[in-house]
Amino acid sequence: MPITSVTKDPEALTMTVIADFAAPLQRLWDAYADPRQIEQFWGPPTYPAKFTRHDMVAGGRTDYVMTGPNGEKSPGHWDFLRVDAPHSFEVQDGFSNEDGTNNTDMPSMRMTFEFEATDGGSRLTTVTHFGSADQLEQLLAMGMEEGMTQAMGQIDDVLADLASFAAGGGTNADILSDTQVRVSRIIRGSKEQVWEAHNNAELMQQWLLGPDGWIMPVCQIAQNVGDTYRYEWEPEGGGEGAFGFDGELLESNAPHRSVTTEHMIDTDYPSTLNEMTLTTIEGGTLLSLVITYPSAEVRDMVLATGMTDGMETSYARLESVVTGS
Template identity: 50%
Template sequence: MPVTSMTTDPEALTMTLVSDFPVPVERLWGAFADPRKLERFWGPPGYPATFGGYDLRPGGVAHYWMTSPEGERFFGRWDFEEVEEPLRIVARDAFADADGEIDASIPAGRMTLTFESTAVGSRVTVVSASPTAEALEQVIAMGQVEGMTQAFGQLDTVLADLREYALGKGTITEILDDTHVKITRAFEAPRHLLWRAHTEPELMTRWLLGPDGWVMTICENDLVVGGSYRNAWAPEDPTQGEPFGFEGENLVIDPERRMVTTERMTGLDAPGTVNDLTFDEADGVTLMTLYITYADAAQRDMILATGMTDGMEASYQRLERELVDA
C-alpha cells in the first residue's frame, strides 16, 4: 500500500494524504499530468474516473466523472490556479454537473498537490482544504477519506512497468474483504483485442471454456446498458460433469475500457454477484482487472473453493494462444 498516511485536521479544516513511491519524481508527476493515467487510479475501486477535459495550466479546467457499478455518474471539476512542473499543482476542487458547471450546493475546496524527491524515490502530498468546518464534515461523511486512500492505493500499478509488474505472473486472486475479491491478469496485447475477446461470441466460444474437455454451448449478449446475457457450458464427455450456465444484466458498458454485470447461476435460487471488469493498456501490455462483489463471506469462500482461479487461468492461457493468431 503506497499510502503512507491519511489525516484530518478539524482546526485547519484539512485532509492530508501522503503517498510514497520508488520512482523518480518526474514519473510520479506524469501520472497526474496525463488524464489517461489519472483515469486508471483517480476514484476508488468500482468508481473509476473519466476525464472529459483536462487543461493542466493556470486558468485551465478539468472536468471528470466517476461511474458507479450501477452506472450512476458523479461529476467533479478542477480549476487550476498554480502549475509548477514537476513540483506543485493547486486547484479549486468542486462538485459539478454533467456540463461541467459547478454545483453550488456543496462548498468548493482547494486541493494542493506537492511532489518531491526522496532517498528511495518520490512523494506526493495532497492537502484538501475546506472553507468551513461544516463543509469538511460533509465531505468526510461522503467517504472522501476512504475514497482517497483507496484511489491512491491503485497508483503503484499505474507507475509500474506492466511487463515487470504483471506479465507472465498468471491469474492473481486477492481477497480484499468479506464481500470483495480482486483478480488480475496481464496480456501482451492491445486492449481492443481483449475487449473483442470478451464481447464477440465467435471469439468467446473459442477460449472461455475453463479446463480442457468443456465446450461453450450458449453465448448470447445484448451488449447495451440494461441488456441481458446468458452463457452455458457442457462437458464433451457427459460422464465428466453436469452442464451449467450463468446469466445476468449489463450495468455499465464503456467500450474497450469497462464492463459491469450482474451474474447468477442459471436455475439456482441464490444471491448473485456483481462483476466489474476493466482493461488498462500501457506499452502494448493490457492489465485486466476484475472486482467481484459477493453477498457475504460464505458465498465468496464457496465460489473460490471451486477452483475458480485455476479455471480462469486455463481459459486465459487459451485466450493468449488466440491472441497470437489475431
C-alpha cells in the same frame, strides 16, 4: 522520502506537493493507474486502503476504504475530471458514506496530478485546490498534510517491486471485504482488443472455456445496457456436467468498464455483481474484475472451488486470442 517540497498558499487556496522518484515516468504512472499498486500507498501506514473501484478515465470513478488500527473505516472517492495518460489527471476528491455515496457533509477538493520525466527518473506534482480558507484550515487540522506525506513515503517500495505487478504473473485474487474479491490479470494486448474479446461471441467461444475438454455451445452476449446474456458450457463430445450462467448488463463504457449480474442457470443461488475494468499499463492491459458475493460464506465457498486457477486457464487463452499466438 520522495517528497522534496510542500507549499501552502492561503491566498490561492492551494497546497502543492512535489515528489521525485528514481523510477521512469511510465512506472510511476502505472503505480497510480493500477488499483493493486495505489492501494499499497494511498493510505498512511496505519490506515491502509482497499480500492473497490478504480476507473481511471474522464467521467470515471474511484472508490476506496481506509481502515484504521482499531477497525474504523474512512471511505473516500475520486471523480475523474480529466485524464491524459501518462502525463496528468485531475479529480474531485471527497469523503464517502458507508454505502459508497458521496458524503456531502464533509468537504471535497479538486486535485491535479502532473507527471514528468526528469534526468534522475520522474517527478510528480500534486496540487490540491480547496473551496475556501475555512475548508483549507479544516482539512489541514484533520492531518491532511501529514497523511499525504506518510502515504507518499511508501511509494518507493511499490515502485521497486517489479515482479508483483509485471506481465506474466498470472491471475491473482485479492479479498477486498467480507463480500468482495478482485481478480486481476495483465493481458498482453490493447484495451480495445481485450474489450472486443469480451463482446464478440466468436472470440469468446475460443477462450472462455475454463479447464481443457470443455466447449461453449451457447454464447448470447448482452449488447446494450438492460440486455440479458446467457452462456452455457458442456464437456467436449457430450456427457454430464453441463452448466451455464445468465445475467443482465447494467453498465457499459467501452472499452473501459462493464458491470453485469451473474446467476447460475436452473439454481436458486443468489446473483453476484461483476465489475470489469480495463486499464492500459506497461506490458499490456490490466483486467480487474471485482466480484460482489451475497455473503462471506458464499465468497469463501467459490474461492475454494479453484476459481482462480480456472480463470487463469481462460485468461491465458484470451491472451493467445488477442495476440494471435
